Amino acid sequence: MIKSRRCWLIAIRQAETSPISEHRPPSSANRFLANLGLIVGATAVFFVVVEIMARTLLAGGLDFDVEMWRYAKAMKEVAADPRLGHRHAPNTRASLMGADVAINSRGLRDREYPYEKPASTYRILMLGDSITFGWGVALDDTVSKRLERMLNAAGGGRRFEVINTGVGNYNTEMELAYYVDEGHRYNADLVILNYFINDAEPRPSRASNPLAQWSMAYVFIAGRLDTLARMALGRVDWAAYYLGLHAPDAPGWRIAKDSIVATKTLATAKGSRFLLANYPELRELKTYRFASVNQALETLAKDNGIPYIDLLDSVRGVDERTLWVTPPDPHPNANANDYFAKALHARLQTEFGLP
Numbered sequence: 001m002i003k004s005r006r007c008w009l010i011a012i013r014q015a016e017t018s019p020i021s022e023h024r025p026p027s028s029a030n031r032f033l034a035n036l037g038l039i040v041g042a043t044a045v046f047f048v049v050v051e052i053m054a055r056t057l058l059a060g061g062l063d064f065d066v067e068m069w070r071y072a073k074a075m076k077e078v079a080a081d082p083r084l085g086h087r088h089a090p091n092t093r094a095s096l097m098g099a100d101v102a103i104n105s106r107g108l109r110d111r112e113y114p115y116e117k118p119a120s121t122y123r124i125l126m127l128g129d130s131i132t133f134g135w136g137v138a139l140d141d142t143v144s145k146r147l148e149r150m151l152n153a154a155g156g157g158r159r160f161e162v163i164n165t166g167v168g169n170y171n172t173e174m175e176l177a178y179y180v181d182e183g184h185r186y187n188a189d190l191v192i193l194n195y196f197i198n199d200a201e202p203r204p205s206r207a208s209n210p211l212a213q214w215s216m217a218y219v220f221i222a223g224r225l226d227t228l229a230r231m232a233l234g235r236v237d238w239a240a241y242y243l244g245l246h247a248p249d250a251p252g253w254r255i256a257k258d259s260i261v262a263t264k265t266l267a268t269a270k271g272s273r274f275l276l277a278n279y280p281e282l283r284e285l286k287t288y289r290f291a292s293v294n295q296a297l298e299t300l301a302k303d304n305g306i307p308y309i310d311l312l313d314s315v316r317g318v319d320e321r322t323l324w325v326t327p328p329d330p331h332p333n334a335n336a337n338d339y340f341a342k343a344l345h346a347r348l349q350t351e352f353g354l355p
Helices: 002-017 028-058 064-075 143-154 172-181 210-214 216-232 238-245 251-269 291-303 311-315 334-352
Strands: 076-078 086-088 093-096 099-102 121-127 159-164 190-195 273-278 308-310 324-326 329-332
Touching: 064 076, 064 093, 064 216, 121 143, 121 172, 143 159, 143 334, 172 190, 172 251, 190 251, 190 334, 210 216, 238 291, 251 273, 251 291, 273 291, 273 311, 273 334, 291 308, 308 311, 308 334, 311 334, 329 334
Parallel strands: 121 159, 121 190, 190 273, 273 308
Antiparallel strands: 076 086, 093 099, 324 329
């Protein structure tokens, strides 16, 4: 009993004389760091989960922003020529906006073509952006391939090749740079510069935001927020934006006009004929808001001796909803491209004597 009591007293004395620091609660700084670590960890887990969900639910779908982002990551690379900005990475493949896309060894969405034109062949070079590229449609449903079939079906003792050099997000200045660097090497009999109303935009730059480069979820959410901002916060809508690009003093419009004339001059010097084709914005055909832009292009063409076709005429009276890739994405679908190709074919017959 005495021994037990002594042990108990010794234990009490040891507890009383133990360093106070062993029993001090964590400092406020330590608690802050611990809480911050939990928040950062939870946030990281949240974003990883959201990204996995986005890639699971959205990949292979028909969301325009996400599919354009996938197109850039899967098929584009930085071009050596800074005037181009970007180009197609050769020999790449992807399914985009519901369509299979294959890029050939020279960076074109088309078959392989030698630079040297075969005998008894009439060659047409199509310069353009995502509309010429054929966003959301099969290769055979692009304007280039539809026009090629129409020309070959008409015969005339010649073989016709219509080469699709379209690249998404190109503007007219970049299309000129492509022709100078590469396009002229195909020795085309005819060069068609395909113009769309956003071709007066400045050359696009590579996204500096890492999230915009690597996160599908970010791209999807940013696209939805931009739409809401245009609807609720008074941000400039798409029609006002396009009209602003073509204001008389707009620098992009000046560059686009100079590039059209320069492309025509260079093509003619290379022995090619030249045609400027203007594609309509397909969202509001009944009350078309860009007649002033079409008139400005027609005047430019007339003043510089450039054959010109306004493809708006080919779809007048057509329900615009039957011409879109999807309701949120008014890129021309196969049906629209059929109208455009037929109109181009008719103009080639009257202007250039093709079959």
